[in-house]
Amino acid sequence: MSLLRSHYSIDVLNEQFGSSITVAGWIEDIRNLGSIAFIILRDRKGTLQVTGLKKEQPEIFEKLVNLPRESVISVTGLCQESRKARNGYEVLPEKISVLSVADSPLPLGVVDKVDADLDTRLDNRFIDLRKPEVQAIFQIRSAVIGAVHETLRSLDFDEVHTPKLIGTSSEGGTDVFKVGYFEKNAFLAQSPQLYKQMLMSTGLDRVYEIAWYFRAEEHNTRRHLNESTAVDVEMAFIENEGEVMQVLEKLVDSMWTKAGEQTMALSVLDKSINVPKTPFRRVTYDEALSLLSDRDCEVEWGEDLSTEEERLLGKIMGEQGHDFYFITRYPLSAKPFYTMPEGDKYSRGFDLECKGVELASGSQRIHQMDLLKDRMDALGLEISAFESYLKGFRFGMPPHGGFGFGIERFMMELLDIHNIRECILFPRDRTRLYP
């Protein structure tokens, strides 16, 4: 048992009443009434009240009431039942250790009665994260990631870690960050795509990674980050992309279910979770265009949906009772080079959408090297830059497919959070590199 803490705030039970306990945390508030003072102490699980009496313990009383808010202390004392105090008990201090005195004024109040702007909060994230409703997001995030591991391992996937420092920009498309690598230049991986594909030729033919994505796009919106995380899955010996979609469906279902079990965190956030029904609706790209056309929204065939069009489709699907749906059979022209063609014009690529927002993107991949080279040629990619990737296809590559699934986007949809920066501890956006 820790000498600085025997119990967290909410772990104190009736059986502790009348005995001595040690609690520790941050001083959230001090209400000094003169001869009696109420000190609200906050820890990871909640808050509790330390009640100081001037008459009983004058030295401890003075020490306590003169501490600045957010100072860190450990208090040992009698745990006494009290209907008047929160949690039904209070601690009467017999010994206190001041572990850290907080400077004043605080750059950001934890329990101030005024809200701070997100920018101010992020500048002082270490204090922002002391707020229970901010912490709750990351407790749920942790639980959701736990569900990813459980589900994918139970589906016989191995967890892998692929390099983030790479020699050539991986997929084309997005801009990548350039970094110095001794006498060479290197890049930060925009996704594990090419590596997880290469793994398909190794016999580790069902893999997943909780991956970091680095993207050097200069967007400035509430749903983009320059450093983000994703669940990346790749699986071999598949007949078609439908098998991949089934894995994704199970994964999302388990993540949503696990999130719904986080009752404490959800109540702090005042959110409830409705687990979506599976299987998710499948809509082909052509069907989507026709549904949009019915609403006088004409999309040129072969183009990816614009944000507005995506939202309208989300609305239409919602009206039919589908928050989640796959858009399948995308035109080849709207998907990356490694996407398996279906005939001349279509592909075996799909997106998973939630209420008009793209959560995941996947496909069956091309496993034949000649076809892969043809596609790269057609899209004007420099084949020589992909030699080490292509080599993986020369000596036995099974048919395979997979998807990438953005974790922050998922959290936004799960908890109805309006700014993606709230879904990652220390966001990296167009301008923010600190803290």
Added chain:
RNA sequence: GCCCUGGUAGUGUAGUGGCCUAUCAUCCUAGCCUGUCGAGCUAGGGACUCGGAUUCAAAUUCCGGCCGGGGCGCCA
């Protein structure tokens, strides 16, 4: 990359040419108070992003810098 938009105490705001010696709340400091839990009461403290221009007069108008926010594109 294109477009729109903002910057007033630690925090969040009011103020759109003179009534600003700048509002309110929160916060901080001191004092009173033995049951607070948005504690209360009294007194006090603290700010116009920077540079230039217009004007008798600029927080307020104009130009530029710096630092933000957002939409689109692209994507997750």
